[in-house]
Amino acid sequence: MRDSEATCIEHLRERARRSVPRMFYDYVDAGSWSEATYRANARDLAALCFRQRVAVNIAGRHQGSTMAGRGVTMPVALAPVGFAGMVHGDGEILAARAAESFGVPFTLSTVSICSIEDVAAHTSVPFWFQLYIMKDRAFVESLVGRAKRAGCSALVLTLDLPMQGLRHKDLRNGLSAPPRLGLRSMIAMARRPRWCAAMLATRRRTFGNIVGHASGVEGTLSFADWVSKQFDPSVSWDDVRWLRGLWGGKLILKGIMDVEDARKAVEVGADVVVVSNHGGRQLDGAPSSISALPSIVEAVGDKLEIWLDGGITSGQDALKALALGARGTMIGRAFLYGLGAHGQAGVRRSLEIIQREMDLTMALCGMSRIDEIDRSMLTTRSLAALGVR
Numbered sequence: 001m002r003d004s005e006a007t008c009i010e011h012l013r014e015r016a017r018r019s020v021p022r023m024f025y026d027y028v029d030a031g032s033w034s035e036a037t038y039r040a041n042a043r044d045l046a047a048l049c050f051r052q053r054v055a056v057n058i059a060g061r062h063q064g065s066t067m068a069g070r071g072v073t074m075p076v077a078l079a080p081v082g083f084a085g086m087v088h089g090d091g092e093i094l095a096a097r098a099a100e101s102f103g104v105p106f107t108l109s110t111v112s113i114c115s116i117e118d119v120a121a122h123t124s125v126p127f128w129f130q131l132y133i134m135k136d137r138a139f140v141e142s143l144v145g146r147a148k149r150a151g152c153s154a155l156v157l158t159l160d161l162p163m164q165g166l167r168h169k170d171l172r173n174g175l176s177a178p179p180r181l182g183l184r185s186m187i188a189m190a191r192r193p194r195w196c197a198a199m200l201a202t203r204r205r206t207f208g209n210i211v212g213h214a215s216g217v218e219g220t221l222s223f224a225d226w227v228s229k230q231f232d233p234s235v236s237w238d239d240v241r242w243l244r245g246l247w248g249g250k251l252i253l254k255g256i257m258d259v260e261d262a263r264k265a266v267e268v269g270a271d272v273v274v275v276s277n278h279g280g281r282q283l284d285g286a287p288s289s290i291s292a293l294p295s296i297v298e299a300v301g302d303k304l305e306i307w308l309d310g311g312i313t314s315g316q317d318a319l320k321a322l323a324l325g326a327r328g329t330m331i332g333r334a335f336l337y338g339l340g341a342h343g344q345a346g347v348r349r350s351l352e353i354i355q356r357e358m359d360l361t362m363a364l365c366g367m368s369r370i371d372e373i374d375r376s377m378l379t380t381r382s383l384a385a386l387g388v389r
């Protein structure tokens with residue numbers, strides 16, 4: 001299938017499955033533990049139904065909006081994802097360029113393969129930087145300084161990973177960057193010649209923000225080992241306040257699933273919270289992010305901007321989140337499948353698919369603008385099933 005032939009994210013996922021070596025495909029298409037929360041994200045979105053409306057003038061539709069003060073062609077940002085440069089050679093640069101050309105924000109993960117400086121050198125619109133708070137606070141400070149110097153326009157602080165969730169597939173596959181060269185991994189890679197060609201053409205094969213920057217980190221890095229040694233289980237709201245001062249710009253807190261935590265986010269002066277369970281990759285058994293959204297919107301929706309991620313694989317999913325009060329959304333796997341399938345063109349394709357689905361759905365629901373969207377777009381019966389009054 002060529003880029004132009006993929007008409008839904010599922011086509012891109014299937015293509016990515018056949019293009020990306022198992023270790024990295026499994027890293028993307030998996031949740032933690034039993035994957036119950038990973039499945040719940042998609043299931044609860046699917047259970048919401050739209051109200052079909054007719055004879056409404058929908059001639060002047062568009063999806064333009066703002067996210068954290070930035071104009072966007074649709075309120076769908078690329079979420080921070082680790083290892084994107086292992087899903088496709090130079091993955092973060094390619095995804096950032098696709099986002100830039102489409103007019104949506106790109107977020108670079110702390111555990112990216114391409115570094116902050118690399119992505120800045122290959123893009124012309126400021127991107128966002130995602131940070132994990134690590135034990136080595138001097139390294140955290142240096143990352144924040146590097147993000148500032150690179151012109152990043154917002155800091156996304158991820159709070160739901162003080163320790164890594166149990167991800168069986170990654171442990172079984174021995175996930176690392178670069179991949180360790182055993183017989184099994186060599187055979188797996190040899191069966192993916194286009195992936196190999198892109199990897200051989202780049203020098204970016206390990207964690208660009210970390211290796212050579214954090215003290216004592218060299219060469220091949222086992223992600224699980226590094227996270228368990230470096231991520232700080234003592235992180236508290238005081239640390240968030242400290243970072244707020246250190247950064248001084250727009251602060252987006254990601255991984256908020258509880259009303260009490262959302263209130264704390266307001267207290268520390270966050271600009272945005274992302275209702276997120278890390279795509280079902282952290283606390284398995286947590287509720288779906290869409291089901292956590294309404295109570296958080298009710299509690300703090302008038303005090304800061306609320307976004308949602310988790311399970312969005314279509315424009316319809318994004319609209320459902322907006323209908324329940326999110327001002328913006330983020331996508332992880334939906335763009336990674338495009339990246340794995342066709343590199344930059346695939347990421348762009350995933351964004352085109354989502355926008356086309358948003359546009360068509362808005363039209364058939366009698367909506368012309370993003371700021372018109374509210375709960376009335378969804379049937380009361382499906383809202384009740386999700387516990388929304």
Ligand SMILES: Cc1cc2nc3c(=O)[nH]c(=O)nc-3n(C[C@H](O)[C@H](O)[C@H](O)COP(=O)(O)O)c2cc1C
Pocket residue numbers: 027028041079080081082083109110111130158254276277278279280281309310311312330331332333334336
């Ligand atoms: C492969 C993968 C890697 C991820 N890495 C990070 C990361 O480095 N930092 C982070 O804050 N979130 C990370 N996430 C979570 C995403 O930012 C986002 O919350 C999640 O992907 C949303 O769910 P979705 O994939 O169903 O869209 C990752 C998600 C995936 C799928």
